[in-house]
Amino acid sequence: MVRKMLSAAFVAATLTTPVQAQDLGDIVGGVARQYLQQEQDRAAFAQAQSQNTIRGYQSYLQQFPSGLYAAEARQQISRLGGSVDTRDDPYAGGSNSAGLSRDQRVAVQRRLNALGYSTNGADGNFGPGTRRAIALWQRDRNYTQTGSLTTAQANEILRGTAVAGSSSSSAGASSGSAARAEDDIGLSRSQRAAIQAELTRRGYDTRGIDGVFGRGTRGAIASWQQANRMSATGYLTVQQADQLAR
Structure with missing residues (x-):
């Protein structure tokens, strides 16, 4: 599907005169980004459908x-007896915070981009691109995917540390430490x-090569670590990243 879309973009671009190489790259890249956003949209709505709750559709x-399914999501919320108005974002400067x-906010966006979660800009405005990036970041750390940050999560992104007083288990703390250590690699x-790509070449399926470390990639990293007698955290150390990225 992606190949067909990119091929169509290439044909359309070459029929336009004159077309510079850089312009063609921008066109093809734009099509790829649009396709990726559509796939993220579909995946998010599929998750909401699997939950089939007011909160899931609001998320x-x-x-x-x-989004592609925004109207349907609002219909489902109404069907379930909820309101289509989602709660205020505590970081939007509203009455709740x-x-x-x-x-x-700009620093949060820049940090997310550095971690591989594209916000489609760093202007201090938490639009759809930033919401998607936050939700993906939350997913990879086993947080509820709301697309809005809690105080603890904002601190974790901005300072690379979680708020003190967490009641996480020792295993969860170890995983959080490994995640922060990987974040610090940048x-x-x-x-x-x-x-x-290297993990896939070695036989560890990451379920895609998109530069975003989702569940598939975390599982592949953990499997690779276990096979090489390392602590299977699913997060990379500096040495492990160097070994796989070269």
Whole structure:
């Protein structure tokens, strides 16, 4: 499907005169990004359908307020007896919170981008792109995918540490420590994609090579670590990342 879309974009671009190489790359890249966003939209709505709860559909709408299935999600919320108005984002500067400053919001976006979660810009505005990035970040850390940050999550992104007083188990604390250690490496999206490609080449299926470390990639990393007698955390150390990215 992706190949067909990219081929169509290539034909359309070459029929336009004149077309520079850079322009053609932008066109094809734009088609690929659009396809990826549509797939994320479908996946998010499928998750909401599997939950079939008011909160699940509201979570979808927070991530994709103008998504492909937004109208259907609102219908389902009404059917379940809920309101189509999602709760205020505690970081939108609304009545529920003093909110993050604009500089802090920009810092959150830049940090998410550095971790491989594209926000489609870093302007301090938490739009659909940032909501998707936050939801993916939450998913990879086993948080509820709301697309909105709690105070603890904002601190974790901005400072690389969780808020004190967590009641996590020792195993959860160990996993959180491994996740923060990987965050500190600062892998770019291209480096993450290279790691996914190498894991796939070695027989560990990451379920895609997109530069985003989702559940498939975490499972592949853990399997690779276990096979090489390492602690199977699903998160990479500096040495492991260097070994896979070269």
